[in-house]
Amino acid sequence: MATSRRDFLKLTSLASGMLLVPNFLHTANGMGLLSNTNGKRLVVIQLSGGNDGLNTIVPFEDDLYFKARPTLAIPSGKVLRLEKGLGLNPAMGKFRELHDQGYLSVLNSVGYPNPDRSHFRSTDIWQTGSASDEYLSTGWLGRYLDSCCTTGNSKNTMGIEVDDALSLALKGEKYTGVAVQDVRRFYQASQDTFLKQVAQEHHADHAHENVEYLYKTLISTQQSAAYLHQQVKTYRSKEEYPQGEFAKNLKTIAELISSGMESRVYYASLSGFDTHVRQADQQARLLQELSEGIYSFVQDLRQQHAFEDTLILVFSEFGRRVGQNASNGTDHGTANNLFLIGGSLRRAGVYNAAPNLADLDAGDLKYKIDFRDVYATLLQNWLQADAKAILTGKHSLLPNLV
Template sequence: MHRRNFFKLTGTCTGGLLLLPDFLYSYALQENLTPGDSCLVFIQLNGGNDGLNTFIPYQDELYYKYRPAIAINKNDIIAGHNGMGFHPALKGLADIQQKGDLTVIQNVGYPEPNRSHFRSQEIWVTAAPNEYLSNGWLGRFLDLQCDAHNPTASINIDNTDTLALRGNELNTITINNPVGIKNNIENKTGILSQNPQLDFVRKLSNSVNESADKIKTALNKAKPADISYPKSQTSKKMEWIAGLIKGGLNSKVYYTSLSGFDTHEGQLNKHKSKLAEVSDAVHAFYTDLKAAKKMDEVTVVIFSEFGRRVQDNGHGTDHGTAAPMFIIGGKNKGKVIGKNPDLVNLDHGDLIHEHDFRSVYAALLKDKFSFDPKQIGINNAALTGIF
């Protein structure tokens, strides 16, 4: 069976109603992954998030000179320190930073940046700026970590698959609505069809019923959150991920994305809304897992394929290069790593990257999993100071 066909049957065409938490719990209680409870949660901001209007150099007058149409007023900046501060919509992230659980890595990018959404996203998820690879960096990592096929080594909660998790083995599944598997399984009588691929899915589905005791035990471990998550798609995804983690799912990677960051026009309102959705969702997730005493084990990574141009276009911003990454939880040091954005020395109007994103990946693999990133082709030295 081809991986792509499997995903069409289980993740996309079924509307995410076939492979769900009950299934996940029954299959993931294996011991063929990296020991320990550490896991990574990735939130990919699709479209190219404007880093300069996210973590803002509000004491640099050039910021206001270059951005007369979209600059954020100094009086509205929150959690300001050392010339940098958060967009006012990021109250949740600012609170996490004030608590010492959020690290900002400034000016992240890669050499000879590509300003195409598709190609730059591909570069970030394969960790190969100069190659075209069919497998993602996390997929390659999981290929080496799983002793045998494990469909829940990583979970992608989205409408479409992500190249980041694609490997030689099927160590990931894509779902978009982890609710109600028992009421949505077809062919409960066990009679097989003439479609071997569909039969494979049905066999997996039937195994859920056969594992009812394990399912109930695992689900009972996931206590309901003591807080109310905001009403947004991103919040719902983060609530599902939190439930899987609290319930003891032995997945090492959770992945999701949010679109809408391609702000060529109407940026002020659009960007504010998107930032608030991410910030509020992540803060609820953080609060939930803090109460469950899980945040030391969980590391959230927020990134985008590139930033925006320094000069606004009168209505928004065009495609740029470097931008900040955010690391939350996982016993990070809560620092701001890197220099403030250099608005004097630009590369054709764009920021010059200071940190290669692959160095961040190397640090995550080394610290969270004691894994040598060179095994999957990441030869960059691990960025120090995150953990």
């Protein structure tokens, strides 16, 4: 079939949303993708925009907190108390339940040396696992995929991001994750009549090199979309999730996990945390969305006996300044807290001490835990990968975490 310029443009347009799907999503025998691994999976959730950690995990016994935030501080009587003088934002009632059930761990003062306050650069640092003066083109999870996919005779692995674009975190040199926001619509798009005809009738001998690459990607995408669609049909979640895109994405991840997919890494995000102005209401709404969405996700996995092998990491690219600004908000800061949620935590609750508000760096929190030490611990102890081969520099494993 001859390919005109118009046909090529149509092919490019229709397929452009599917080019991120690699051929390794399916296997020839249809069996599990990771039969030679420990079966553990990691779900990473990014709070995009820089979540204010001090109003998420509140140091309600520290007078310096209230002094720095005369109108923005959360009254101690409203805080959902945990331990070590810390408590949750009152909008996070479902996180409090996860804490009380032993499923939540809070790590304070997580960051890195010479922090960057740019959303884009700091996001790159967290997603690549780099130093602040190091620029990498692959993500820490993408390099994990590279490491696992090239080890011995193990079957191919993959990571899935439930979004319309793939984050740098999941991009490796040889293997790359896939971005799919709606599996069913993705499958329907791959079944477009024109695309199916092109895939069936094209001849490699007569195709331009660039056109041939597009053809191969299209055929691979159709196979992968069919595989994903077939897998998802085996399980439809009955858990009641809250309204909103974030909860819907978590439900999609739960369906993929419970359908028997052996993907090791899943990625999702919740945006809107750049709270320079009138922070209180906006952050409370987002934290409630986060808390209730993850709680439903956990209940869904528990019902399918998939929670014990799942670990959830929740992070933001940086925290906020300790002091509030003139607009009842907070500006870009440095170190922050992060959450680990799972049924196999070695130390649930508050992992380390609250930030020291009497010892600041030009008004910002000093980091106590390097985020790459968190990554190394999750890679080595949870996913049973070689953290030294995946992360640059020297990193320590955090004791009694997972």
